[in-house]
Amino acid sequence: GMLADFVEELPKVELHLHIEGTLEPELLIALAQRNGVDIPYKTIEAARAAYQFEDLQSFLNVYYLGASVLREERDFYELTLAYMSRCKAQQIRHTELFFDPQTHLANGVALAAVMGGINAALRDAERDWHISSALILCIERDRDPQPAVALLERACALGGIAGIGLDSAELGNPPEKFQEVFKVAKSMGLHRVAHAGEEGPPAYIWQALDVLDVERIDHGVRCLEDPALVRRLVDDRIPLTVCPFSNVALKVFSRLSEHNLGRLLKAGLLATIHSDDPAYFGGYLSENIIETLSDLDLTAEDALLLERNAVEAAFCTDQRKQSLL
Ligand code: HPA
Ligand code: ZN
Structure with missing residues (x-):
């Protein structure tokens, strides 16, 4: 339809x-097969x-x-280049990627192999397709917080974080369990984000803001349970990176038509x-946007608002933001 074409x-x-x-x-x-890793399928x-x-x-x-089939530097290169070619096909001009180094380290893969493969693919996609990117190192919150600082320092020394x-x-x-590593990250000049309020309560969103000093909240959909929190997020223009297909797949909402994205936007939140x-x-980004707008009776104008919000929320230079608008 016309909305799908527009998006x-x-x-x-x-x-x-x-x-x-x-x-x-x-x-x-x-x-x-290539790496000889035994998986149940x-x-x-x-x-x-x-x-x-x-x-x-159950998803994790x-x-x-x-993720356990990813072993060699070229695996990470191929995975990342395949994603970047999806970006090219979907008119994604800037992408910020998370990766989970602790999982790969636990699987016996060297950090340099993980980051070497990812960074090489990001460089090639920038050179060949002019897609800009930023790489965000995720700390896994269900692991011991203690080794996180040393991991962050090693990753930053390799470059591209x-x-x-x-x-x-x-x-x-x-979030408060990870105060130290986020403080170190800030002192290193790194951007800071955290998943909060996906399954967890509004208190976790408050902690992400007040203890971790994050610039964006990933998911954050449960913020509507706390009007004072909504005021804080609106006043400080804290972006919420909302993932509708994820929320339905993980039963945060029973169906896409029950998603609260429309209410988040009406509340004046900087949702994307x-x-x-x-x-x-x-589905990838276009499918998420098209089906969510359609099931919530939103419009092409809302699609534009969502993309303007995403440009505002991005970790790139003002000059790059201008070129994305
Ligand atoms: N939530 C939390 N952790 C994750 C997710 C998610 O949706 N995806 C990959 N790691
Ligand atoms: Zn996520």
Whole structure:
């Protein structure tokens, strides 16, 4: 339809994307074979059939299993270049990618292999397709916070890190556990974001703001439960990187037509739409935007507002932002 055409052609910005979550079943099966990693699915169809989730944890189990096939620098290069070529096809001009180094280190993969592969693909996509990017190192909140500072320092020494994030199992793992590494990140001049208020309560969003000093909240959809928090987010123009397909797949909302994105926008919040883990949740950025607008009776004008919000929320220079508008 006309709305779909408009969104597909619109220059777009992705701000909430886990690179490991772009591992499509085809590449998953191919890498499992190439690297001799034993995974429970033997076919592409069996892998897809396993992508049925009850909540965040049941997804994370499948996501970390998938990530275990990534072993060599070229695996990370191929994964990232495949995602960047999706960006090219979807008119995504700027993308900010999360990665989960602690998972790869636990699998015995060197940090230099992970970052070497990702950074090389990002450089090639910038050179060949003029897609700008930023790489955000995610700390996994269901692991011990203690080694995080040394990891961050090692990653920054390798180059290409624009910011720090906080992901993985939210409930029971409040942001305040990670105060130290976020403080170090700020002192190093890094950007700061955190997943909060996806499954966790508004108190976790407050902590992300007040204890971690984050510049954006990833998800944040539960903020509407707390009017004082909404005022804070509106007054400080804190972006919320909302991922509608993810929220439905993980049963944060029962269906897309029940999503609160329309209410977030009406409240004056700086909400944006992103794809989170598109290989697992059924679609990339264009599909997320088109289906969400359509199911919530939103318009092309709302699509424009969402993309202007995403440009404002992006971690790039003002000059680059001007060229994205
Ligand atoms: N939430 C938290 N952690 C994650 C996600 C998510 O949606 N995707 C990958 N790691
Ligand atoms: Zn996420």
